[in-house]
Amino acid sequence: MAAPEPAWQPEAPPLTTPWTDQVGPDNALPEYPRPQLTRERWLNLNGLWDYTGGDNATEQILVPYPPESGLSGVQRHDDQMLYERTFDVPADWSGQRLILHFGAVDQRAEVSVNGKQVAVHEGGYTAFSADITDAVEPGAPQQLTVAVSDGNETQPYPVGKQRNDPGGILYTGASGIWQTVWLEPVAPSHITGLDITPDLTGFGITADAAADNGEQVEVAVRDAEGNEATRTSGPAGEPVRVDVPQPHLWTPDDPYLYDLTVRLLGADGAVLDEVGSYTGLRTTGLVNDEQGRPRMALNGKIVFQHGPLDQGYWPDGIYTAPTDEALRFDLDKTKELGFNMVRKHVKVEPARWYYWADRLGLMVWQDMPSLPIDLAIPPEDSPPPTEEMKANYRTEWVDIIDQLRSSTSIVAWVPFNEGWGEFDTAEITDLTRRTDPTRLINPSSGVNCCYSLPDSGAGDIYDDHTYVGPGAPTVIDGRAIVDGEYGGLGLAEEGHLWPGEPSAYEMTESREQLTQRYGEVSDELARIIGANGLSAAIYTQTTDVENEVNGFLTYDRQIMKPDVASVRAHNTAAIEAGSR
Structure with a gap:
């Protein structure tokens, strides 16, 4: 008798989170994935799929965790991926149209049902759907196949910080299916x-x-x-x-x-x-303060926007949080630290992340994931994006805005970060405005640094990046001024480190010293807010990410490094200083 095939097991990630052991084939993100358009009947297709990567033999993968993640059971990158599984259509769905949904697949996906192609999608950050009714065969299991290609920065698509050779401020890529796959029945008119x-x-x-x-x-x-x-x-x-x-x-x-x-x-x-x-009922815009300086406002009132840079990476799931509780956890901690906003940095999250931001009360700045750029090349020698890259960027940015436009928490769009893949800034600002005229636009976060093109003067916000800072920009026109990034105070917690050399903009030696330095930087921030009319400040960052150790939390979410009460007091003081 042949030995039974070994049951699927996750791979051991370099670090585990409190939720790693809760993940398995029967509970891979079971929550309804689209909170702003819900139906009672649906079928979750997360779970074990057959997976073939490159020249490797077929194995099992746990969807929707990317192949690079330990939770997937694969823990490697493949440029070419083939996902396969079968599913049964519930008997009581007879007479309905069948819609197949993908939360996100990185980078190019070809979807077939029973050998019939039903969708081709490009871009790793946007949801897509297909009506598969005419491809379904009655009375038999349905064969679903997803062929994916993803070369990370070698391809002409937005990638954010994903890299084939991660290090420093660039991280492990997350390929293939990385958000929930699901099926729902709908009436012909739906x-x-x-x-x-x-408003x-x-x-x-x-x-x-x-x-x-x-x-x-x-x-x-x-x-x-x-x-x-x-x-x-x-x-x-x-x-x-x-x-x-x-x-x-x-x-x-x-x-x-x-x-x-x-x-x-x-x-x-x-x-x-x-x-x-x-x-939720709210507006966002600019108003002038008593000194005539443009300030960011919520519901017509000046509210200082203070929060962390949130990269959305996980040591066990890479781009995919292990559970919905984990997805909420970072936002809960952001609120606990006294912040009132968060900058979602060069990544787009699943719809449930924005749902939690809406529910918990955190304003969100939404970045566009950056086009590929080689940070080893000096800015003056960095080649501009190709026309194909520009076209892919425009298409995906409009799709991202359309996908997220109903989220109450999002108050600002950020097309470019530090000049990474930046092009035609004023034109992209205008495209953003036409796509969504209701929110503020921060065209170039870190326009004063790095690979940024000269300030275009476009948009609503002038954004300074200064480490450790905080930066002290001054009002130069009708735009609000902000510190789009500052801070980066680091502390390496032994036993909670990603393999490699820890890095930060400034290292501290203890939790007490980290808390003290955060207070000193925050006191200076409060002074700048009053003196210069600063509208917002984004501290780097929510959690450690791979070799970066400048998070409030360790990368495994096991340790909160500074004293929460002290940080909260300073953050509350900064918000009050800028909201009067």
């Missing part, structure tokens, strides 16, 4: 997307539909206690205005959200489709 734009008295909503037969949409709004606040109807596919009586605004101190039920109605009034969603 809602395909919701675009929600809030101080209500919101506009556009419910796109898969049919155009004069359908109407009905929007019911419930307050936090579950009581219906209002109900409004309008044509599908067109903006519908929803005024909310006695509006309760969203702020970091009071992240109040309204729940929505959106129904698609036929000409006879019959309900064709129903989805759930939510929104």
Whole structure:
């Protein structure tokens, strides 16, 4: 008798988090992945798939953890990947259209069902879907195949900090399927997307539909206690205005959200489709302070925006948090430290990350993942991006904005960081404005440093990077001034280090010294806020990342390095100093 095949096991990552051991084939991110457009019926396709990478033999991989991660069970990079699995369509889905969804696949994916190609997608940060109804074969298991190519920085796509040879401020790549894969049944006429734009008295909503037969949409709004606040109807596919009586605004101190039920109605009034969603009421913009200096505002009031640089990397899952609890954890700690915002740095997160930011009350600056750049080449010799790279950037940036535009927490878009792959800054700022005219634009974070092109004067924000800093920019025009990065105080905690040499912008020797230095830097920040009219400050960073040890938390999330009460007191003081 042949020996049974060994059961799938994760690989041991260099560091484990508190959630590493909770991950397995039966509970790989089981949560519904799209909180702002929910349906009751769906099928999660996360779990064990067959995987063939390059010239290697077929093995099993745990989706949606990238092959480079220990949690995947593979823990290596392959430029070419083939994912395969079967699934059964539930019997009670008969008569419905079947939509296959991917949260994200890096970089180029070709999807087939039963040998029929149903989707081709390029770009590693955006969701995509396919109607697979006509490819399904009745009465048999369905064969799903995803062929992926990903060369990290060798290909003409945005990559953020992913690299084939990581080190310093560049990290391990995350290839292939790295967000949830799932299937849902929908009626032939169904809602395909919701675009929600809030303000101080209500919101506009556009419910796109898969049919155009004069359908109407009905929007019911419930307050936090579950009581219906209002109900409004309008044509599908067109903006519908929803005024909310006695509006309760969203702020970091009071992240109040309204729940929505959106129904698609036929000409006879019959309900064709129903989805759930939510929104918060808020605005973002610029106002002048008493001295005439432009300042960033929330809901028309000056609110100093203070938070950490959040890179979204995990030692066990690389780009993919091991569990939903882990995904929330970093944001919980950010709130605990007294911050009111977070900068999502050159990465796009799964939809549930923004859901937690909305729920917990953290304003978000959303970066565009950078195009590839060789940091070993001096800025003056660094070649500009190719036309293909520029085209891929434009397409993916617009898709990212469209995908995230309904997130209450996002208050600013950041197209470029420190000049990495920067091009046509004013044009990209204009593209960003046309795509979303409701949020502030920080065209070039770190415009004073590194590989940045000369200041274009475009956008709403002038952004200074100074380490250790804090930087002290001054108002030069109608843009708000911010410290887009500063800090970087390091502490190496033995037993909690990634393999390699620890690095930071300034190393400290103990938790006490780190706490003291953070206080000193924060005191200087508070002075600059008052003297210069600074609108925001982003401290590097939430957690250690690989060899960088300048996080509040170690990379494994096991140790909070500085004293929380001291950090919180200084952060609260800075926010108060800039919000008066």
